[in-house]
Amino acid sequence: MADGMLRVGVIGTGGMGGRHARNLAHRVTGAKVAAVMDADEARAASVARECGGAAVFRSGPALIRDDAVDAVLIASPDPTHADLTVACIEAGKPVLCEKPLGVGIDDAKRVLDAEVAAGRRLVQVGLMRTYDPRHAALRQAIDDGEIGRPLLFRGIHTNLRAGRTRTAADVIVNSAVHDIHSARWLMGDEVATAYASRVGDVPERPEATRLVLLQLAFRGGGLATIEVDAGSGHGYEVVAEVSGEHGALRTPSFTSPLLRRAGAASRAVEPDWLERFDTAYRIEAEAWVRAAKAGTAAGATTWDGYAAMRVADAAVRSIASGRAEAIPEEPRPGLYDPV
Ligand code: ISE
DSSP, rough: OOBEEEEEEEESEEEHHHHHHHHHHHHHHHOOOOOOOOSSSSHHHHHHHHTTOOOOESSSHHHHTTTOSSSSOSOOGGGGGGHHHHHHHTOOOEEEEEESSSSSSSHHHHHHHHHHHHSSSOOEEEEEEGGGGHHHHHHHHTTSSSSSSSSEEEEEOOOOOOOOOOOOHHIIIIIIIIHHHHHHHHHHOEEEEEEEEEEEETTTTTTOOEEEEEEETTTTTOOOEEEETTOOOOOOOEEEEEEEEEEEOOOOOSSEEEEEEEEEEOOOSSSSSHTTTTHHHHHHHHHHHHHHHHOOSSSSSSHHHHHHHHHHHHHHHHHHHOOOOEEEOOOOOGGGSOO
C-alpha cells in the first residue's frame, strides 16, 4: 500500500465496473484505482484515464497477480466471477466481487471452499442492499422491535427492459438473488423451501422470461414472496416490505418529488440500479476499503452469496419440476460466525 492508499485493480469496466472505478477514484477516501481490465480495451483505457491514469491490463489473472495491486474489484460478466474470486483468494488479496458468485451453485461452492481453506475472510460480495439507507432503516426498525417477529417478506423488483433474452435461470440468479439476500437478512432466517413460477416474454422465444415469482418458506415458519419483472417498461423499482407480529414496514419507492401538473400527479421512476442505488454503491465501497486496509472484512460474506445461490438454485429447479424444492440444512463454517 503506497501512501496509505489502497491500490485497487478493477476487472470489468462496463456500466457497473465503470461506476465502481469512478467511485473509488473520486468519491471514496483512502483508495486509488491502480489498474483496470476489460475485454473492451478502449473502454478500459477510457475508464483508466477518468481514474487518473490507471494501468490497463489485458488479463484479469495478470492484474490480480500484479504487485502494484493490493485489492481487486470484480465487475466482469457473471460467468467469470468464481474463477477470478478464487484467484484473488489464492493471491491473498481482498476482493469485492459483484453478485452473483457465479452462474450456479457449483461456482458459489468453489469460492466458499477456497475461502474456508484459506482460513480468512477476503471476499465481500456485492449484495449491496444492506448499504441502502432505505433498506437499512427497515432492519433498524426490526432490531428496535417496532413490528415484533418478522412473519412475511415481500419483494418487488422491476427492471426497465430486459435488453438481451433472459431465461428464468438468468432472472433468478442475476436479479432475484438480491431480493433473496434481502429476505434472509430482514427475516433473520434461512430458507427451507423455494417454489418458483414464470411468465414468458415473446412467443417466438419460449425460453425468454418476462417475470418470475418466488415463494419461499423459512425454517422458523416465516414466508417470503419475490416478484421480478425483467422488462416492466416503466422503470427500475425495488420495494421491500416486512410484515411482523404487530406492524409492517415498507421501503419508500421513490426519491423524486410528487409532481402535480395538467390535471395529474406523478413521480419519476429511476431508470436503473446505478441511479436507484447510487448512495449504496458508494457506502459499500467505503466499507470495503476501510475493512481491506484494516485487514478485516465487511458486508455480505461468501456464505451470504452461497446461501442466496442455494435458494436461487432451488428456485431454478422448481421452475423445471413445478414443485417446491427443499434446501437441506447446511452448517455455516465457523469462519462466518458473527464477530
Ligand atoms: C443487475 O445485474 C443488478 O445487479 C441490479 O441490481 C438488478 O436489479 C438487476 O436486475 C440486475 O440485472
